[in-house]
Amino acid sequence: MTATERSGLGPARTEIRDTVIRMRADLAHRWTLAELAQDAHLSRSRLGGLFVEQFGVPPIMLLARLRVREMARLLRESDMTVDQIGVRVGWRNRGHAAEQFAKTMGVTPTAYRTEYRQQTRQTADDLTGCLWCGQPLPATDDDRKTRRSDGDPLIHG
Structure with a gap:
């Protein structure tokens, strides 16, 4: 219509x-x-x-x-x-x-x-934050690995 x-x-x-x-x-x-x-x-x-x-x-x-x-x-x-x-x-x-x-x-x-x-x-x-919660993520974790943006276990447990 x-x-x-x-x-x-x-x-x-x-x-x-x-x-x-x-x-x-x-x-x-x-x-x-x-x-x-x-x-x-x-x-x-x-x-x-x-x-x-x-x-x-x-x-x-x-x-x-x-x-x-x-x-x-x-x-x-x-x-x-x-x-x-x-x-x-x-x-x-x-x-x-x-x-x-x-x-x-x-x-x-x-x-x-x-x-x-x-x-x-x-x-x-x-869209640079976590896709799961939207929180901003540091560029790397303590091991200098790139953080995941799909629910980082270091942030979300």
Whole structure:
């Protein structure tokens, strides 16, 4: 069941589903409402109305959200610059990409990447203790052997 179906709006019409699939498949394309409507064999106003019914936003706003979502994924998973990512998802201007990202996510793309990497690093640092109880472990025991992190018998008896 889709989020739209759970919301009580019913399943997406084929034209709407196909339009979203086309947008997702080519985020870098400079989609226009006229082009999307023509591809869906609907008028611009009908397409816009169906999108608002189905998703609560017009097609171009949904496209912006899809771009932000992909931009966030690329910020997390790649070392591409914000400019490169912006172009890849369809924004030619870094300022516009950053503005749209910040409007949707509440932080700039650079801050998002920094926060994500700090959280990931912190999570990795948190895993340096005993996996059984979480207590920090010294690097070596008295015999200079590496301590086990899966329930060290010298700590847990």
